[in-house]
Amino acid sequence: MSILHTVNKTPAQRDALRSCLAHVLPGSAVLLLEDGVYAGIEGTEGAGWLARCHSDVALFALEGDLRARAVRPERLLRRVKPVGYRDFVELAAAHDAVQAWL
């Protein structure tokens, strides 16, 4: 069983990312979207949590939301990979379930 976890709030708004990362298992993935993409900025507390999560957890951020918010991909933690909407659909299909941490 693998899960695609999505997080759409900043660490300052909600504890969603912290709780998500506490419950994500190896083989699953985390996609940052909407205001969640800010958490991927290198050097922040949220990026520190992301950096410490298991190396077999794939991390993604949605490109449209990055662009809207002027978060350039080179600002992101290296292991957070920007992906488009098509990739989002493929990730959702490739995992057994989607867990949206609202």
Added chain:
Amino acid sequence: MSGAGYRAGREVVRKRLLYVNRRPPHGSIYALEALEVMLVGAAFDQCVSVLFLDDGVFALLRGQAPDALGMKNFAKGYRALPDFGVERICVSAESLRDRGLSPDDLLLDVEALSTGEVARLMEEQDAILTF
């Protein structure tokens, strides 16, 4: 921008107003609504200061393109704040630092204030409106 101010009897009352922006710009309507309210407050010849605090500092990031999401790109509206007579445009230096940002990343010139300076700015006001 010049205006008559609010007249109470014969006296012109100029209140010291602080608008505090604490939310990131595109996940909700708050940042856009706050911008519109700030411009109105300044146009009425009040003594207006604006502060970007916590996630609110993200609203000032240079290069935002929410058009891609079909949303209004209102960030350039912040550049109009000085023209509308807003006297001080401030950001929390600590909020910027916590988010991996610096004043160079922002789309307009701002005063970067320490936490103590932010506290004093709040204390100087007649009214504070937080969004």
